[in-house]
Amino acid sequence: MAKIKGAIVVDIEHCKGCEVCIDACPTQVIEMHEQVNGKGYHYAYMAQPDACTGCTNCAIVCPDGVITVYRKKMAE
Amino acid sequence: MSKDLLNEIIQPENLVYKKTKLMTNNTLSYCPGCGHGTAHRLIMDVVEELDIWKDTIGVAPVGCSVLAYDFMNIDMQQAAHGRAPAVATGIKRCYPDKVVFTYQGDGDLAAIGTAETIHAINRGENIIIVFINNGIYGMTGGQMAPTTLPGMKSSTSPYGRDTEMMGNPLKMTELISALPGAYMVTRQAVHTPAHVRKAKRALKMAFKNQIEKKGGVSFVEIVSNCNSGWKMTPVHSNQWMVENMFPFYPLGDIKIDGEFVNK
Amino acid sequence: MGELKLMKGNEAFGEAAIRLGVDAYFGYPITPQSEVIEYLMAEKPHERTGMVVLQAESEVAAINMVYGAAGAGKKVMTSSSSPGISLKMEGVSYMAGAELPTVLLNVVRGGPGLGTIQPSQADYFQAVKGGGHGDYHLIVLAPASVQEMSDMVKEGFELAFKYRNPVMILSDGVIGQMMEKVELFDHIPRWTDEEIKKNTPWATTGKTTDRERNIITSLDLDSFRQEKHNEKLQAKYNDIRENEVRFEKFNCDDAEYLFIAYGSSARIAQKAMQLCRDKGIKVGLLRPITLFPFPEKEINELAGQVKGILSVEMSAGQMVEDVKLAVCGKTKVEHYGRMGGIIHSPLEVMAALEQKIIGGSSNE
Ligand SMILES: Cc1ncc(C[n+]2csc(CCOP(=O)(O)OP(=O)(O)O)c2C)c(N)n1
Numbered sequence: 014m015a016k017i018k019g020a021i022v023v024d025i026e027h028c029k030g031c032e033v034c035i036d037a038c039p040t041q042v043i044e045m046h047e048q049v050n051g052k053g054y055h056y057a058y059m060a061q062p063d064a065c066t067g068c069t070n071c072a073i074v075c076p077d078g079v080i081t082v083y084r085k086k087m088a089e
Numbered sequence: 090m091s092k093d094l095l096n097e098i099i100q101p102e103n104l105v106y107k108k109t110k111l112m113t114n115n116t117l118s119y120c121p122g123c124g125h126g127t128a129h130r131l132i133m134d135v136v137e138e139l140d141i142w143k144d145t146i147g148v149a150p151v152g153c154s155v156l157a158y159d160f161m162n163i164d165m166q167q168a169a170h171g172r173a174p175a176v177a178t179g180i181k182r183c184y185p186d187k188v189v190f191t192y193q194g195d196g197d198l199a200a201i202g203t204a205e206t207i208h209a210i211n212r213g214e215n216i217i218i219v220f221i222n223n224g225i226y227g228m229t230g231g232q233m234a235p236t237t238l239p240g241m242k243s244s245t246s247p248y249g250r251d252t253e254m255m256g257n258p259l260k261m262t263e264l265i266s267a268l269p270g271a272y273m274v275t276r277q278a279v280h281t282p283a284h285v286r287k288a289k290r291a292l293k294m295a296f297k298n299q300i301e302k303k304g305g306v307s308f309v310e311i312v313s314n315c316n317s318g319w320k321m322t323p324v325h326s327n328q329w330m331v332e333n334m335f336p337f338y339p340l341g342d343i344k345i346d347g348e349f350v351n352k
Numbered sequence: 353m354g355e356l357k358l359m360k361g362n363e364a365f366g367e368a369a370i371r372l373g374v375d376a377y378f379g380y381p382i383t384p385q386s387e388v389i390e391y392l393m394a395e396k397p398h399e400r401t402g403m404v405v406l407q408a409e410s411e412v413a414a415i416n417m418v419y420g421a422a423g424a425g426k427k428v429m430t431s432s433s434s435p436g437i438s439l440k441m442e443g444v445s446y447m448a449g450a451e452l453p454t455v456l457l458n459v460v461r462g463g464p465g466l467g468t469i470q471p472s473q474a475d476y477f478q479a480v481k482g483g484g485h486g487d488y489h490l491i492v493l494a495p496a497s498v499q500e501m502s503d504m505v506k507e508g509f510e511l512a513f514k515y516r517n518p519v520m521i522l523s524d525g526v527i528g529q530m531m532e533k534v535e536l537f538d539h540i541p542r543w544t545d546e547e548i549k550k551n552t553p554w555a556t557t558g559k560t561t562d563r564e565r566n567i568i569t570s571l572d573l574d575s576f577r578q579e580k581h582n583e584k585l586q587a588k589y590n591d592i593r594e595n596e597v598r599f600e601k602f603n604c605d606d607a608e609y610l611f612i613a614y615g616s617s618a619r620i621a622q623k624a625m626q627l628c629r630d631k632g633i634k635v636g637l638l639r640p641i642t643l644f645p646f647p648e649k650e651i652n653e654l655a656g657q658v659k660g661i662l663s664v665e666m667s668a669g670q671m672v673e674d675v676k677l678a679v680c681g682k683t684k685v686e687h688y689g690r691m692g693g694i695i696h697s698p699l700e701v702m703a704a705l706e707q708k709i710i711g712g713s714s715n716e
Pocket residue numbers: 151152153154170193194195196197198221223225226227228229234315
């Protein structure tokens with residue numbers, strides 16, 4: 014069975030750590046990193062990458078447009 | 090997940106979402122979690138998808154989004170406080186084939202610019218007005234706006250808006266929907282993925298209305314948060330917005346294709 | 353020779369706009385200049401040349417419509433009278449800051465406040481010293497005839513685009529309402545989209561692939577850049593001072609006394625000058641045609657020649673301050689003028705010269 018796998022790439026330096034993306038993710042992929050970026054914000058990252066389906070929810074609610082989303086149909 | 094697997098997924102051919110090229114790479118001047126950024130991006134998404142960026146001219150207001158032209162990678166003008174609909178009128182009357190939109194906050198549109206807003210709509214200017222209603226003056230530090238809710242605190246209503254003394258919040262969107270020049274009137278939000286998708290559809294309809302020269306203004310209100318002005322975290326401000334703003338400013342279409350929507 | 357017509361000053365202004373290929377006019381009625389928009393509406397310029405004419409909801413809206421169209425590279429204009437010009441000043445300051453060309457007519461009436469609908473020249477300070485907020489200047493042209501109400505539309509737009517600066521035509525109720533013969537210039541076609549792109553490469557006509565986006569704004573939150581911008585504006589104003597001073601001299605060669613007057617006061621002063629000459633008083637007249645830039649050098653030179661200068665304007669004395677600055681103490685300077693909508697007579701002007709300058713000069 015083909016499985017859909019997703020991944021996000023966060024433009025760390027432009028992330029403002031607002032956490033809006035966390036709520037938007039249906040599979041609880043995202044958390045705030047314990048480290049901060051150059052502006053002092055904790056930034057979003059995939060804490061549970063396996064759960065990402067590439068649904069784009071996080072990216073479209075991100076006010077700063079810092080999330081890029083990829084999705085691939087995996088042959089299993 | 091292994092590094093290899095990630096690398097396999099993160100490949101150009103698997104790209105499903107990337108910020109539109111019509112947003113510049115300048116860091117948005119907005120506070121973390123502010124809906125202005127999402128609203129900007131949706132407008133630029135639509136302009137890109139409709140492939141009208143060469144013919145689109147935007148008008149920025151005075152308010153937090155005064156620098157909208159730093160973020161939207163199209164030709165733009167910055168208007169005096171509240172005057173964006175007049176500026177847009179001047180452009181559109183001279184270039185009827187271009188696509189012209191204004192982007193305005195509630196202080197800009199519903200207080201100082203009330204006359205310009207109402208008359209541009211009443212003349213049925215074939216423009217788009219995007220109205221960001223966050224119930225407060227964000228830029229100047231959280232003062233009361235015409236849209237501030239009864240009882241809501243702001244720096245100029247520190248004990249809450251007393252409607253006896255300070256008047257009632259203005260439902261500008263309902264007000265202007267009565268004008269014959271209002272062709273499309275809708276109220277949207279951008280705090281969840283579902284709302285973002287809906288708001289984008291509404292904006293797309295607005296731009297199409299203008300391209301197809303359907304008579305009148307397409308007016309898209311976006312109820313948004315101002316976490317700085319409201320003194321809340323971004324996530325909490327969105328909850329507060331759902332609980333307090335939406336009951337007073339209910340989301341949904343008010344007028345489509347010049348006709349009131351029956352609810 | 354162009355077409356000759358008997359017209360009101362306000363109508364000549366409107367006709368000149370159509371003939372010059374102006375793209376748009378946005379205005380709001382107010383006495384004594386409502387004939388401008390009435391004339392334009394009656395002439396159906398949208399049929400004659402494609403010119404847009406729109407009655408706005410206020411002067412504030414009108415000037416901001418002008419801002420939008422000017423920012424998009426169009427030849428666009430507006431007109432009003434004193435109270436309306438006060439309202440426009442916000443937009444005018446923004447246009448000066450954003451360096452947008454326009455021609456703006458003020459058919460001045462008496463103030464302050466609602467004042468009177470009769471003529472006045474009491475808006476000199478507002479026109480010449482800024483009017484709105486911030487360090488800026490308008491180029492100010494002062495017509496003294498219906499002919500100039502027409503010609504200055506052309507000259508005004510040339511200057512406005514040459515310097516990317518708003519131009520004000522500072523007229524008054526006399527010139528706006530008076531009927532005179534005027535020689536109209538021939539029709540000039542409106543700029544094509546290609547000409548606009550060539551003439552105003554900075555304008556927001558829609559981004560193209562061969563350039564960065566164009567932005568029209570008066571804002572810069574970076575103080576260093578904002579100061580640079582201010583310095584650039586000041587350099588431009590100095591250029592204008594250097595190159596665009598216009599004036600007219602009458603009987604100055606042998607003059608012992610000098611009238612300085614602009615607009616309708618210059619016409620009255622000219623008559624007063626003749627009355628003086630008939631009496632044997634050698635009076636000359638200098639009429640500034642540009643009020644900014646002001647003919648300082650010429651006035652300073654004449655100040656070395658004459659025994660006294662009477663500045664004549666329908667106000668409490670505004671231009672006289674610039675005359676004094678130009679004269680720099682070289683000779684006696686006095687002001688004469690009626691207010692409240694009263695037009696001084698040549699006899700009154702002559703009497704003022706005799707009393708304030710000739711009679712008073714022996715005391716010095
Ligand atoms: C003529 C004028 N008056 C007042 C101001 C100050 N001012 C700047 S922004 C603003 C309010 C903006 O509020 P809003 O339109 O709600 O936009 P927001 O900042 O909330 O996005 C005010 C009063 C100004 N710039 N110009």
